[in-house]
Amino acid sequence: MTEYPWLWGGGFALVLITVLMGVAAWSIWFERKFAGRMQNRPGPTQVGPAGLLQPLADLLKLIQKEDITPTNADSFLFNIAPPLGLLTVLGGMAVYPWAPGDWVPANLNIGILFTLSIGSLVTIPVWMAGWASNNKYALLGAMRAAAQAVSFEVPLLLTCLVPIILSGSFRMGDIVEAQADGHWFALWPPGPGAVAFVLFLLCSLAEANRIPFDIPEAESELVAGITTEYMGMKFGLFYLAEYMHTLIASFMGASMFLGGWDGPGPDGLHWLVLKGLTLYAGIFWIRWTFLRYRADQFMAICWRIFVPVSLLTVTVAAFWRVYA
């Protein structure tokens, strides 16, 4: 495997991206069904059995749409932002341990840093899109995205320090292995891991622009926020990036706090998939239940609650590491 790292990484990435794109696409079907059940309606039923082919129909519709670049838009930035957004999201998966052993596309020793940094880059394409659209709503959305990124990235990084301290490694594989045999960081040591897990999920919601923190999009205020001027597949790429980001954040939470591929019975990919998709469904549940925070309220929460609490968890985790 590791004799040809380029070949291994490339092949793995190809399979992974294909599979995850499919998962993200069909998770849209799942979300629509799920939301439908929450709202006393059946959800998609028309395309294929139980509406299962709905993602394909959506995709066909998006591809068929006329592709317009607004006259006064900065066409280079406008057109490069959606693929760049998806790229930054996809990059984060490269360092995941999907199963025990060497099942990692690129086994970096600073894997977690890599994921976090490339994941937080997503603010830049979002800002590019809002700026280049030359639309006031999009501009406001972009400014909100930039402002809130500064707020939630700090607690996000701090919460990720907890598993790093507890496992003593930046490598994702080591973090998961340190939790083997049920020593999940969300459960043990009691306290810092669980709190950090919750904060990590909340900050990931903000990073992926999901309700209650979908402030840059805020369709009731900013029409469609940064994606106001986008149409067709360019909009589709942003949409897909949002789902991929949520999916990756769920898998990351599962790996860092819930033991990744560890579980009762044989360890393996199935446990990671189960945990990741459960978190993913939980995020849908949150989305279809809650209202949206105002931008300044969210930033106040980040700085006044999330940052001090996450600092506290890091401190407790450090003490645990040294003295326990």
Next chain:
Amino acid sequence: MAVAHSEEAHEAPAGPVPTVVRPWADPYLDPETYDPEGDLMVMNLGPQHPSTHGVFRVKLWLDGEVCVKAVPYPGYLHRGVEKLCEKLTYVQIPPIVDKNDYVSPYINELAVNMAFEQLNAVEVPRRSQYLRTLGAEMQRVGSHLLWLGTFAMDMGGALGGGASAFMHTFRERETILDCFELWTGARFHYNTLTVGGSRHDVPAGFAEMVRRTYETIRARTIEYDELIYDNAIFRSRTEGVGRVDAKLAMELGVSGPILRASGIDWDLRRDRPYAAYGELKINVPVRSAGDSLARYEVRMAEMRESIRLVLDLIDGIPEGPICALKPVKLPGAFKGKAGQAYVAVDGPRGELGTWVIADGTERAYRLKIRPPSYHAMALIPYLAPGSTLSDIIVTLGSLDPILGEVDR
């Protein structure tokens, strides 16, 4: 789990309601006098915007996201209803005014027909008075349900928790429309009231259907409170947002739930009784905070009160004729007396008035409609300055405007 209900008023924020800065509110003030550098962003909120409840346009001058000045421009839904009413006969007017406040058409019909009745000194039979009261209260619940759903959607978005609340309120609203369909044959624009009474008597099985429907809704209002009012996000988005002080509200002629949420205990149903309201006891909810949360509380309490009234009324409708006059079939068959009359009813959005000037023919010389939403929208230039774009949307939603009646 202890569930806070909107029946208990939240604590009014300490201190007096901030006085609004009047110069900003002057719509004719030259922008150059307060923006000499020209670095404010001018944004047209609407007429095509998902949260303006129709085709309302507000021109905003934004400093970052904070509004400095706001000027509303109504008129995008103007259909010339008042002029049309001069050309149509008294028989043809009610189905037209149905389309004014298209969320509570029954109450629109009630207002114009009561004006015609006052003009011609027609005594409406007691049974019809009770039926009118019943219909108006049934409609009020439906109207408030629509407001609740759209208000949640203003904060939660069309693809999120707001949409869930919206779908739930619409599920209940559909059952109300089913009741009206059984009664009048139409779900929405009924044309059921006429000068002297009603056209349709309640059919067999109606009482049972209404009782079932409204008892279900009464149980579900608790769910709405749990879903929306108990939510910390909802609280933080509405508490202290869009505060209307009582003096400003009275100056602008604002009425209905907005006025009552600002501490003025005024309800035409109780204070100037019409239809059968004089024989009923009505509890008028009043809040003093004047913010969006207080308006939520007032409307929810009103909804519960209306449900109670419907359930009380449905069993106590007296027997008798439903129309004082022989039902007319031809549009020109009813000739009014000369003179003028003004009648106001308390609709879901406040005082809905009709002023009719007649010259003794089968047509009114002039018909003026006083829509409550129009006066509520006059608050926008006072409420918007100093708040963020997000808060303006919430404030707009809490004012519950229906653009059909703003523009007529």
